[in-house]
Amino acid sequence: MAKRFMYMNTKAPYGTVYALESLEVVLIGAAFEQDVSLAFIGDGVYQLLKGQDTQGIGMKNFSPTYAALGDYDVNKIYVEKESLEERGLSLDDLQHLVWEDEDEDWAEKDSIRLVSRSELADVIDDQDVVLSF
Amino acid sequence: MKFTVQVNEGPYQHQASDTAYHFTKAALEKGHEIFRVFFYHDGVNNGTRLTTPPQDDRNITQRWSELAEKHNLDMVVCIAAAQRRGLLDEDEAKRQGKDANNIAEGFRISGLGQLIEAGIESDRLVTFGG
Numbered sequence: 001m002a003k004r005f006m007y008m009n010t011k012a013p014y015g016t017v018y019a020l021e022s023l024e025v026v027l028i029g030a031a032f033e034q035d036v037s038l039a040f041i042g043d044g045v046y047q048l049l050k051g052q053d054t055q056g057i058g059m060k061n062f063s064p065t066y067a068a069l070g071d072y073d074v075n076k077i078y079v080e081k082e083s084l085e086e087r088g089l090s091l092d093d094l095q096h097l098v099w100e101d102e103d104e105d106w107a108e109k110d111s112i113r114l115v116s117r118s119e120l121a122d123v124i125d126d127q128d129v130v131l132s133f
Numbered sequence: 134m135k136f137t138v139q140v141n142e143g144p145y146q147h148q149a150s151d152t153a154y155h156f157t158k159a160a161l162e163k164g165h166e167i168f169r170v171f172f173y174h175d176g177v178n179n180g181t182r183l184t185t186p187p188q189d190d191r192n193i194t195q196r197w198s199e200l201a202e203k204h205n206l207d208m209v210v211c212i213a214a215a216q217r218r219g220l221l222d223e224d225e226a227k228r229q230g231k232d233a234n235n236i237a238e239g240f241r242i243s244g245l246g247q248l249i250e251a252g253i254e255s256d257r258l259v260t261f262g263g
Contacts, residue, residue, distance in 0.1 A: 003252065003253055005249075005252060017174065017217075018174065018263060021173065021174055021213075021214060024213055024245060025173075025245050025248065025249070028244065028245040028246055028249065029245070029248075029249045031246070032246070032249045032250070032253065034249070034253065128252075129252040129253075129258050131139075131248075131252070131258070131260065132260060132263055133263055
């Protein structure tokens with residue numbers, strides 16, 4: 001039986017390597033056909049910002065990879081509402097992440113689920129394995 | 134209970150590796166099974182045999198190696214994280230055309246799939262640091 005894996009992203013994308021190395025685990029993990037969720041909390045919400053430009057810091061911009069997650073059947077992406085608000089951000093500031101539902105004639109659906117802190121706590125409670133980055 | 138331990142921080146800089154070691158040792162002494170110890174992020178630096186701490190301090194790498202030998206522990210260093218940080222075994226050094234390798238006794242280099250598999254196979258995956 002598949003286990004519920006959650007990848008918890010808590011840090012801004014370029015200040016440390018955690019965001020990039022979290023993404024590497026997610027991509028490898030997708031091959032194992034488990035029930036996968038991603039969560040973005042705290043400064044982790046900055047990972048999903050659209051229009052990232054890393055030229056000035058000389059680092060690779062890996063943010064386009066998030067848009068590919070739907071193709072890996074990674075389509076439950078929880079973003080904590082309070083974390084966005086605390087940083088003066090809203091859903092409009094994030095990439096529009098979608099996936100195609102095979103069971104509904106490949107209808108395009110939103111991957112991002114905006115949840116409150118207490119709703120997210122319930123989601124975390126339901127997981128079997130939580131990997132925090 | 135069957136545990137997997139994930140170590141996300143390097144030695145000495147951060148207490149995570151020490152705590153992970155003490156947790157692993159205590160779990161084994163209580164009769165639990167450690168399915169795997171997986172080293173990720175800067176945690177891969179726990180696996181370099183070139184570590185040379187002052188004599189009056191603990192030798193973190195050697196301590197892991199000894200624990201692995203005593204309990205036949207499976208200690209896996211993530212290959213992608215290791216390559217970024219200059220940690221190589223003999224095969225990888227050859228493949229990458231490097232003039233040396235530095236992996237310590239009891240550690241092996243493998244892929245992130247080993248972490249996911251460990252999460253599937255273990256009752257609990259306990260992470261330290263990060």
